[in-house]
Every structure is written in C-alpha cells, then in structure tokens.
Amino acid sequence: MKRKSVLAVSAVLVAASLSGCYVVPIDPRYPPPAPGQSLVMTPAGTAVPVPAPQPVPANLQARLYPLNEMAGKMGALTANIVDSVNGHATFSLSQGGDLLQGEATRVAQDYPGFGSVHRQVYGDGRMPAGQRGIASAAGARGSYVNCEYALTAPNRGTGACLFSNGAKYQLHFGS
Numbered sequence: 001m002k003r004k005s006v007l008a009v010s011a012v013l014v015a016a017s018l019s020g021c022y023v024v025p026i027d028p029r030y031p032p033p034a035p036g037q038s039l040v041m042t043p044a045g046t047a048v049p050v051p052a053p054q055p056v057p058a059n060l061q062a063r064l065y066p067l068n069e070m071a072g073k074m075g076a077l078t079a080n081i082v083d084s085v086n087g088h089a090t091f092s093l094s095q096g097g098d099l100l101q102g103e104a105t106r107v108a109q110d111y112p113g114f115g116s117v118h119r120q121v122y123g124d125g126r127m128p129a130g131q132r133g134i135a136s137a138a139g140a141r142g143s144y145v146n147c148e149y150a151l152t153a154p155n156r157g158t159g160a161c162l163f164s165n166g167a168k169y170q171l172h173f174g175s
Contacts, residue, residue: 058083058155062173064093067121071167081135081173083155091135093145095163100145102137117148121160121168128158135161147171 062079066072079093087106092099107114109132118127130150138144142164149159149171156174163169 058085060089060155060173062093062171064161064169064171067168067170068166070165071163071169074163074167077169079135079137079171079173089135091137091147093137095139095143095145098139098141098143100137100139100143102135102145104133104135104147104149106131106133106151108132114148117146117162118160120162121170128152130157133157133159135159149173 060081060083062081064077064079066074066076074095077093077095079091081089081091081104083089083104089104090101091104092101094100111132111134114132114134115127118124127148128150130152133149133151135147135149136145144164145161147159147161149157151157153174157171158173159171161169161171
C-alpha cells in the first residue's frame with residue numbers, strides 16, 4: 001500500500017511539473033524578427049513584423065535668469081526648444097520684440113572652444129557634469145545669443161548665455 005502511495009504521489013508531481021511546459025514548433029516560413037522589431041499575429045494566423053517605437057520629439061522651455069545689469073534691464077526670458085531626440089533641436093526666444101531663432105546641438109567633451117561663453121558669464125571655465133551642448137539664435141534686427149549647457153538628465157540641464165549687447169544669463173531647462 002505504501003509503495004502505491006509513493007508511486008501515485010510521484011506521478012502527480014511529474015505531471016504537475018510538466019503541466020507548465022508547452023512546445024511551440026518553429027515554422028521556417030517565418031524568419032525571426034529583425035533587431036528592434038517584434039512579430040504580431042493577425043487574425044488570419046500570419047505574423048507581421050512591427051517596428052520598435054521611436055522616440056518622440058520633445059517640446060521644452062528654458063528659463064534665462066539675469067546675471068548682470070544689462071540682463072536685469074531685459075528681465076527674465078523664456079526660450080522654446082523642440083528637441084528632435086537625435087542630439088539636435090530648434091531654439092527660439094523673444095527679446096525686446098525681436099524673435100531670435102536658431103538651433104541647439106549636443107557636442108563632444110572635447111568640442112573646440114567649448115567653455116568660452118561660460119568663462120565670459122561666470123569668470124571661469126568650470127561646467128556642470130553631463131552631456132555638453134551649444135545653442136545659438138539670431139534675430140532680424142541683428143541681435144544674437146550664444147549659450148553653452150550641460151545635460152544632467154535626458155531633457156534637463158543648466159548653462160550660461162551671452163547676448164550680443166553684453167547681457168549675461170543663467171540658463172535652466174527641463175523639468
């Protein structure tokens with residue numbers, strides 16, 4: 001009787017351990033999806049490759065805070081950035097009724113001349129840690145701005161901006 005109980009319990013344990021297994025045959029008509037793709041089965045039973053989701057451009061606002069008397073006369077400013085999520089963005093702001101438009105680009109750590117705006121604004125070449133970038137914009141009336149920044153997160157950073165009239169600003173963007 002004891003032997004029958006042991007066999008019965010063993011049979012139940014083997015059946016329970018194999019119940020979660022399911023064998024799916026590989027159909028040679030459907031090659032594996034390319035990297036970054038997945039397969040979706042249609043109601044007809046055919047597999048259709050679906051591309052991986054792509055990053056979506058982000059709209060950001062940067063805040064520029066005055067650091068010298070000239071900037072104080074202009075007041076705090078807001079810039080709009082449309083990040084195309086590939087290291088490049090459009091950069092625009094309105095200053096004194098003039099729309100300044102340009103671009104922002106992420107640059108390598110050894111980008112030539114990087115740090116010159118920061119030195120002129122803060123008096124030193126130290127930059128916050130992170131991915132570096134530059135932004136420039138110009139207006140129809142001849143005014144322009146050059147900025148340098150460091151990303152502390154994908155869409156967040158700080159930096160410095162220098163206007164053609166000598167106004168110096170601290171730059172903050174992201175949330």
